[in-house]
Structures are given as structure tokens and as C-alpha cells.
Amino acid sequence: AQSVAQPEDQVNVAEGNPLTVKCTYSVSGNPYLFWYVQYPNRGLQFLLKYITGDNLVKGSYGFEAEFNKSQTSFHLKKPSALVSDSALYFCAVIHSGAGSYQLTFGKGTKLSVIP
Amino acid sequence: SQTIHQWPATLVQPVGSPLSLECTVEGTSNPNLYWYRQAAGRGLQLLFYSVGIGQISSEVPQNLSASRPQDRQFILSSKKLLLSDSGFYLCAWAKGKASSYNEQFFGPGTRLTVL
Numbered sequence: 001a002q003s004v005a006q007p008e009d010q011v012n013v014a015e016g017n018p019l020t021v022k023c024t025y026s027v028s029g030n031p032y033l034f035w036y037v038q039y040p041n042r043g044l045q046f047l048l049k050y051i052t053g054d055n056l057v058k059g060s061y062g063f064e065a066e067f068n069k070s071q072t073s074f075h076l077k078k079p080s081a082l083v084s085d086s087a088l089y090f091c092a093v094i095h096s097g098a099g100s101y102q103l104t105f106g107k108g109t110k111l112s113v114i115p
Numbered sequence: 116s117q118t119i120h121q122w123p124a125t126l127v128q129p130v131g132s133p134l135s136l137e138c139t140v141e142g143t144s145n146p147n148l149y150w151y152r153q154a155a156g157r158g159l160q161l162l163f164y165s166v167g168i169g170q171i172s173s174e175v176p177q178n179l180s181a182s183r184p185q186d187r188q189f190i191l192s193s194k195k196l197l198l199s200d201s202g203f204y205l206c207a208w209a210k211g212k213a214s215s216y217n218e219q220f221f222g223p224g225t226r227l228t229v230l
Contacts, residue, residue: 032216043121043205043221044159051216090159094216101147101209103219107158 002027004074004091006106013081014114021076021109023091032094033074034103035065039087050074061085081113117142121206121222128229134179134193136225138206141187146208148189149219150181153203165189166211201229 003026013019025031032051036044048059055067065076076089088110092103118141128134140146150162161174163181171181178197182190189206203226207219 034218036221041203041224041226043223044207046218046220049216049218088157101216102149102161102164104161105159 002093002104004033004093004104004106006089006091006109008109009107010110010112012112012114015083016080019078019081019085019111019113021089021091021111023074023076023106025072025074025091025093027093031067031072031074033065033067034092034094035059035063035074035076036090036092036105037061037087038090038108044090047076081111083113083115086111086113117208117220119206119208119220119222121204121225123225124223125226126228128196128227130198130229131195134191134196134200134227136191136204136206136227138189138191138222139187140189140208143208143210144186145211146187147211148183149207149209150189150191151205151207153205153224159205163191196229198229201227203227 005024007022034049035047037047038044047063048057050057050067058064063078065074067074088108090108091106094101120139148165151159152162153159163173165171165183168183179193203224205224206222209219210217
């Protein structure tokens with residue numbers, strides 16, 4: 001079965017510092033990985049995805065993620081955190097079933113950027 | 116451009132009452148559609164998905180049902196709500212068939228409280 005793990009429930013970072021939100025995956029076959037962000041009482045917003053190609057994927061709002069096959073990781077990064085980046089972040093992996101491709105999400109990591 | 120709508124935004128219902136949540140997508144055709152439930156502001160659980168009109172797949176046994184009467188309409192229902200049905204319900208869509216690894220786009224969500 002496909003799964004992702006987000007080992008940190010919460011990450012605190014000072015404004016202007018680099019941030020990393022960790023994700024590891026367990027899949028059979030090629031991994032197809034996604035990051036989403038959720039602001040309070042809102043739906044999820046797509047940030048970026050890795051399907052194939054360059055290991056460094058660039059996404060929305062200055063975020064990027066690094067795919068590391070040997071470490072089975074897909075960590076989300078940003079060089080300089082903003083207070084407005086404070087939100088809940090979800091890593092997800094795609095898998096197939098009955099004609100549709102479905103996402104399995106991690107439990108989420110709450111990012112707090114401190115002014 | 117594509118947009119996804121959900122209503123109502125919030126709902127408070129007594130135990131044993133019926134439920135109907137609606138989701139509609141604009142600006143695309145033949146989307147894959149999904150219903151998720153998010154409990155306690157964290158993990159997402161896939162409830163139902165649909166690859167076409169009248170085609171519904173259920174991921175977990177539960178008190179809820181889903182229907183897709185039109186291509187871009189997805190409805191979540193219950194005949195009798197339970198306390199455990201409380202949560203944040205999210206609808207999502209993804210491009211169907213063209214690519215297996217399309218990201219999902221989420222609606223704004225419905226916060227359901229069952230008392």
C-alpha cells in the first residue's frame with residue numbers, strides 16, 4: 001500500500017529563516033508525490049508535485065521540494081519564511097484504483113512562522 | 116478557468132436528521148470528483164470518488180452516501196446523521212483520463228456539526 005509520513009506535528013521557524021517540512025514515502029513502483037497547504041477553515045491548495053524528471057521541484061509561493069529516492073523523502077522547503085506561510089501542510093502520494101487516481105495524505109504538519 | 120463550489124459553508128444539524136451537501140465544478144468537463152472528511156483539523160479521509168455520472172466508489176463503510184446526477188455535480192447525503200459525522204467536508208476535482216497524475220483541486224469546504 002502507498003503511504004506518506006510526516007514525522008513532525010508542528011514546525012516553528014523565525015520569519016526570514018529557511019523552512020523545511022519533512023515527508024517520507026512508502027510506495028510500490030514509481031512515486032508520484034504532492035504537497036498541499038491549508039489555511040484555517042479553508043480547502044487545500046495545491047503547491048507542487050513530483051512525477052518524474054528533476055529532483056528539485058519548484059511550486060507556488062516560492063516553495064520547492066526535493067525528491068530523494070535513496071532516502072525515500074520529499075521534503076518541502078522555502079529559503080525565507082513569511083508570517084503568511086503559517087498554515088497546515090500536507091504531503092500526499094497518488095495511487096490507482098477502479099479507474100481513478102487517488103491521493104493518500106499524510107497527517108499534516110502545522111507550520112508557525114514567528115515574527 | 117475552473118472553479119469549484121460547495122454549499123452550505125456551515126451546517127448545524129440534530130442527530131437523526133438528513134443531510135445533503137452539494138459540490139459543483141465549473142469550467143471543465145468529465146472531471147473525477149472526490150469527497151473527503153477532515154476531522155479535528157488534520158488528516159483527510161477519502162469517502163467517495165466518481166469517474167463519471169452515476170459512477171460512485173466508496174472507500175469506507177459509513178453512514179453516508181454519494182451521488183453524481185450530472186457531470187459536474189457531486190452530492191453527499193445521509194438519511195440519519197450521527198454525532199460521529201461531524202467534521203469538515205471537502206470536495207475536490209481532478210482532470211480525468213488525460214493524465215493519471217493530475218493534482219486535485221479542492222473546494223472551500225463545509226463545516227458540519229451534529230448535535
